[in-house]
Amino acid sequence: MSVRATARLRAEPDGRDGTALPVLESDGPLALRRTRSPLAAYARVTLVGAMSAPLNGDRLAIEADIADGARLTVDSAAATVALPGARADGEPSTYTVDLGVGEGAVLHWLPEQLVSARGSDLRMTTRVQLAPTGRLLLREEQILGRHGEPTGALTTRLTVHRAGRPLLDQQLAYGPGAPGGWDGPAVLGGHRAAGQLLLADPAFEEAPLPARLLGSTAALTPLAGPAVLVTAVAADARLLRGILDDAMRELLDGLKTEQTG
Numbered sequence: 092m093s094v095r096a097t098a099r100l101r102a103e104p105d106g107r108d109g110t111a112l113p114v115l116e117s118d119g120p121l122a123l124r125r126t127r128s129p130l131a132a133y134a135r136v137t138l139v140g141a142m143s144a145p146l147n148g149d150r151l152a153i154e155a156d157i158a159d160g161a162r163l164t165v166d167s168a169a170a171t172v173a174l175p176g177a178r179a180d181g182e183p184s185t186y187t188v189d190l191g192v193g194e195g196a197v198l199h200w201l202p203e204q205l206v207s208a209r210g211s212d213l214r215m216t217t218r219v220q221l222a223p224t225g226r227l228l229l230r231e232e233q234i235l236g237r238h239g240e241p242t243g244a245l246t247t248r249l250t251v252h253r254a255g256r257p258l259l260d261q262q263l264a265y266g267p268g269a270p271g272g273w274d275g276p277a278v279l280g281g282h283r284a285a286g287q288l289l290l291a292d293p294a295f296e297e298a299p300l301p302a303r304l305l306g307s308t309a310a311l312t313p314l315a316g317p318a319v320l321v322t323a324v325a326a327d328a329r330l331l332r333g334i335l336d337d338a339m340r341e342l343l344d345g346l347k348t349e350q351t352g
Contacts, residue, residue, distance in 0.1 A: 093148035093182070094119050100154075102134055102161040102196075110134035110161045120144035121151060128164060138167040138202065145184035146176030147212055152187040155200075159193035159222070167202040170234070170328075173243060175210030183212035183244070190218070192225035204232040204284075204328050207266060211243030219251040221258070224293055227251070227318075228343075230335060232286040234328045235265055235279075242266040242283070251318075253291065258316045261287070282308070282324040284331040290342050291318035300345075309334050 096119025105111040109132055117123050120140055128135035138153075145151050157163050173184060192198045207213060221227055231249065235242035244266040251259040263285070265273050272278060279285065295317035302312050309323035321338045325331035 093146070093150065093184075094144060095150045096121050096144075097152040097154065098123050098138075100136055100165075101156040101158065102163040103158040104160040108132050110163060112136065114156075119151070121153060130162075130164065133162045133164050133197075133199075135164045135166070138165070140167075140169060140171070143172070143174060145171075145186055145213060146174050147181040147184050147210075148176060149184040151185070152189070154189045155191070155198075157190070157192045157196040157198045157225075160195045161193070162197040164199040164201065170204045170206050171202070172206045172208055172237075173211040173213040173245065174208050175212075175243070183214055186213060186215045188215075188217040190227075191220045192222060192227055194222040194224045196222065197226040198228070200227070200229040202230070204234045204332075205245075205247075206234040206237060207243040207245040208237055209240045209243055211245075213243065213245050215245070215247040217247075217249045219249075221251060221253040221291060223254040225253075225291075226293070227289065227291040228339070229289045230286065230339070232284065232328065232331055232335070233263070233265065234331075235283045235285070244268050249287065249289075251289065251291070253316055253318075256316075258291065258314055258318055259289065259320065279324055282326055284325045284328050286323050286325075286331050286335050288321040288323075288335045288338055288342075289318060290321075290339075290346075291316070292346055293317050294346055295319065305338055306334065309338065311338065 098121035099116040101114035122139040248262040
């Protein structure tokens, strides 16, 4: 039997230079837990998997509302593994994430990797509505197959609107059923890990960054708006995380310098 589950959270300023969580609703395999934050004034929520999911046919969703002035980090305790379930030829699973970031709010959305296991079929969708003065740091990582196995079918789409206007709309497809060439030299080139790091900040309006390569398998691209997108491929999850972590540190340090300079 397939699972239908929607977890919800809302973050609001608590009036004491902190952030409260008046809504924190878990559902099915999506267990949300408030955890200690290393960042002052930020609340932190960790997604803890309560069961194996998603399996083919499951419908999972997370809705997060970050109110004006709130500051929140969301991470996860472990990787999400898309699995085939009892019938590998069943309906695809879906995983939908809807994020709203208000005026002056900050959201760091930093889940662990998404692993596409052999025989799975997952459609992952992330949608963000960002206010003009909202700030967003978002990381997505796709690992194509567990160790020693081919990937399942995986389609991901990331759309971000800022002030109601499109900032980013990107769709990626891997594995069985994906357009030809997805694993060719112009796309993955034989790599089995792919990831994106998006940083949207009003500071980029005054100091946009130029496009450039980040080593041999990653690139930084400025968007038509105050944001940059880092895309990377790597041989495995560890190497991919290292590339994205280095890029994240460099970007955040650059913003701090710009704001204090």
